[in-house]
Amino acid sequence: MPKRTALLSSFVLAIGALILGGCEQSPGGSVKVLLGATVTTEAGARPIDDAVVVITGTRFTAVGTRRDVPVPQASDRTDLTGKWIVPAAGSKIAPNEFANLLVLEHAPNGIQPASDSDISARIKTGDWQLH
Numbered sequence: 001m002p003k004r005t006a007l008l009s010s011f012v013l014a015i016g017a018l019i020l021g022g023c024e025q026s027p028g029g030s031v032k033v034l035l036g037a038t039v040t041t042e043a044g045a046r047p048i049d050d051a052v053v054v055i056t057g058t059r060f061t062a063v064g065t066r067r068d069v070p071v072p073q074a075s076d077r078t079d080l081t082g083k084w085i086v087p088a089a090g091s092k093i094a095p096n097e098f099a100n101l102l103v104l105e106h107a108p109n110g111i112q113p114a115s116d117s118d119i120s121a122r123i124k125t126g127d128w129q130l131h
Contacts, residue, residue, distance in 0.1 A: 030056075030057065030076065030126075031054065031055070031056050031061075031072050031074065031075040031076065032054075032055040032075065032076050032077075032078065032099075032123075032126070033052060033053070033054050033055075033071050033072065033075045033076070033077045033078070034051075034052070034053040034055075034078050034080050034085060034103075035051075035052055035066070035071070035077060035078065035079050035080060035081070036050055036051070036066070036079055036080055036081030036082070036083075037051055037053075037080035037081065037082075037083045037084060037085045037103070038050075038051065038083075038084050038085070038107075039051040039053060039063060039084075039085045039086075039093060040084070040085070040086045040087075040093075040108065040110075040111050041063060041087065041092055041093040041094060042087060042092035042093070042094070042111070043110055043111050044110075047084075048063070048064060048065060049065070050065060050066045050081075051063065051064065051065060051066065051069075051085070052064060052065070052066050052068075052069040052071060053085060053093065053101075054069065054071075054072065054075070055099040055123065055126055057126055058098055058099055058125045058126035059095075059096055059097065059098055059099055059126070060093055060094060060095055060096070060097050060098075060099050061095055061096075062095060063093050063094065063095070080103060083103055083104060083105060083120065084103070084104040084105075084106065084107055084108055085101050085102070085103055085104070086101065086102050086104060086108050086111040086112075086113070087100065087101055087102075087111060088100035088101055088102055088122065088124070098125050098126075099123050099124075099125060099126045100122075100123065100124055100125065101122065101123050102119050102121075102122050103119070103120050103121040103122065103123075104118050104119060104120065105118050105119075105120050106118050
C-alpha cells in the first residue's frame with residue numbers, strides 16, 4: 001500500500017505541475033480591459049466612442065475603438081458602456097504610460113469631471129480605487 005500511495009501522490013503532483021505550467025501569465029502582470037466607454041486620452045484630444053482600454057500591470061498597453069483593439073483572451077473585463085474615461089491629473093491614456101484614469105458618470109469639461117461627485121471609480125497605477 002505505501003508504494004501505491006507514493007505513486008498516486010507523485011501522479012497527482014505531476015498532473016498539478018502540468019496544469020499550473022499551462023497557465024499563461026501575461027508579461028508585466030494582470031490584464032484589465034475596459035470596454036464600451038467614451039475615452040478622452042488627453043486634453044484637446046477627440047473622444048473615442050465605444051473604446052477599448054487595455055492595462056497590463058501598471059501601464060496602458062492599448063487604447064482605441066472596439067473594432068481596432070483586440071481584447072486579450074485572459075483578461076479581467078469591465079463593461080463601462082455609457083460612462084466616460086479621462087486621464088487623471090498630469091496623465092494621459094496612451095501605450096506605455098502609467099495607468100492613471102478616472103471613470104465618470106457624465107461627459108467631462110475637456111478632461112475635468114463636471115463635479116467631484118461625477119467620479120465613480122479611478123485606476124491609479126493599474127489598481128482600481130472605487131469612489
